[in-house]
Amino acid sequence: MIRLSKKGLLPLMCLSLLGFGMSKPSEESTYVIVTGGARGSLAPCGCTKPMTGGLKRMANMVRELKSRYNGAIWIDAGDITNAPGRQSELKVETYAQVMGELGVDVYAITPSERALGEGIILSMKSLAKGIPLDPTERDSVSVKGLKIAVDIPGLPHSEADIIISRDPNHRDLNATTIFPSGGAAQANGTLVSPGEALRGLVLLRFLGGELKESRAIPLEPRVADDAQATRAYNSYLNRLNAERLAEKVLRTDKGRFAGSSSCTKCHPTAAKVHFKSAHSHAIETLKSVKHDNDPDCISCHSVGFEAKGGYSPLQPKKFAEVGCESCHGASADHAAKPKQFKLQKVGEKKCLSCHTTRTSPAFNFVKNWTKIKHR
Template sequence: MLRIFVFTLAIALLPLKAQAQESLQILYTGAIKGELEPCGCSPETQSGGLARLSGFLMEEGGSLKPFILIDAGNSLAEDTAQGRLKSEALLRSFAVMGYDALAFFKSAAVPPASLNVRPGKNAITDIPGQRRSIETRRGEIRVNISADPKGLKKGPLNVLLTEKPVTGLKNVSGWDVVITSSGELLDEPVRIEGSIIISGYPKGEKLGVLKLSLDSHGKVSGFSHRWQPLGKEVKEDARVRAILKEYDTKVAALLVEKEKEAASLGPYLGEAACVECHEPFSESWKATRHARAFETLERVGKSKDPECVVCHTTGFGEAGGFYSKKATPGLADVQCEVCHGPGKDHVREGKATMAVDRSLCLRCHTAATSPFFDYESYRERIKH
């Protein structure tokens, strides 16, 4: 009787075993575009950053296992001296985090092979003749990751990385998951031809987390998705912070001190020259945040970062404009000549100053640096 009971129980349990499900989490980024960390210009744009991303993975990675970490591409910066330093710092940071797959597309402004830091064996591309797919495993779960939409679907679980926008995705049948780095913001995944479509959060402000439920054959039977915030509450990874500090040092070297240009050769005079005739306006300017713009960079260690300096000084990047605090101290901060134009001709020939309009302000008050900028109300703050 006991034998019959045990045998019956074993038969009853067989379907349960066949239906047993596993899960795999895909943690993903894409469209970082060289944003190593938040710029610090506005409290509303303080999300993201590689040091926080790595810190989150260190602190919470254990509870997310099994997972794979993927970057869907478009994460390198522009092809400039500073942009190349950014891209190299990003690749070094990715190596610390242990990405399983990194996508690089032929449209990239900087070919990865031209950088001093090269991606490793986890790199795939859409360029013919180069590695276009990679396979990774988590226990018995086998994942085929490819940058080639026409590539073979080699595994039970197939993931396609692309830079195409969602509206341009066609013939994706057979790809279980498609991750785009088009820069689109998708609040939730969309379904196209049965594929789960997700998109890397622009500039790496959040980490995407896609949890897949897999049947006994390793095929997707269900999923859930969330965005992991990377705010200041996330503890940074000291290893990545060290990489970013080294980047800051290299960027500062791009602004090597040089002899100050003779005043006669430059059109900028500085606020000290304006105050001689416009003292009331100078006093009202001193009460604005424009008068302390450079100080804010010094406070966060970005006073030698060209991408930041240009909007916190007067005439940076132009002949006779701000170069460094040491070489051109009289042109630090957002002074009169930023809004009204260089003062040399105005003083010498009495030419009218430049009119201030919305387009002038929008050069620096962008959606990324000043998301709540309103021309009328902000204009009142500096009116004189």
């Protein structure tokens, strides 16, 4: 058996074994690789295994496809981020750096990136090096006999539609449109778009300006991480730390937290169950994967990150878990005067705020509650 997850190398001949091989590279054909739709998730969080997607695998796959299909055109459909703020700026720069290092040909600038301001767009352009398409400036370009255009959808978080048609410059009725999220179509068949959170990419083969073949290629764990993209991603993590972004998160004044250990004396049974559970070391878990200073991760892995009284990276030992109060709510008042300050009932809905379809797809309330039941 050929191991594909070995660092660095994905043997070319394995492409077909993986189920995304196209017919043999053909001289006359033009191959197009479409990526996009990271939506703020440059790497799978790893909350559950296996998870598809991520910039590191994407880079490896693009590199392999470009070398297999010599001269393949790489188009990125944008929508790199999912929120305003400094962390998103760092994500855009990291993504653009990888596009530049691997040689993106054309990339869309979508409202997600625009929203971060002109400075970041400039930085993105200098890092990515390829041809930016943005309807406010230029919405199409001709590459290797194909006209590539973008349509930016009105929605704030969506990749660009990519329209590929025959040169010369007119909007071909037979154009292939790659729609964001959830499939694309044209006369020649249905395509699957790269989709949300970089979980895959799309490979197309054109002949004489017409789409002949298309494949959606999921970025599964067996696709190894690209070494160069890994370096870019690690320096992104270092920048999160260096800029202390987790300390700068905006927080509410609401919520007085007591900490799980203050509940023990009155609720020994609950405490016994709790401190044995995986919840009680959730920040430790983040630390082990070097994400303990990542604002994207801390909220679900700690107590009260949204409030000034909750977890803070400045005091990383306090509230460094999914604690009693992650479920029962801030309880300092209750711990002081339990009869006067009653807590609300908690149910499945609370669990689902962290155990989402992405982070915990196998979550089943009855089964999971049994594991941590404490009453």
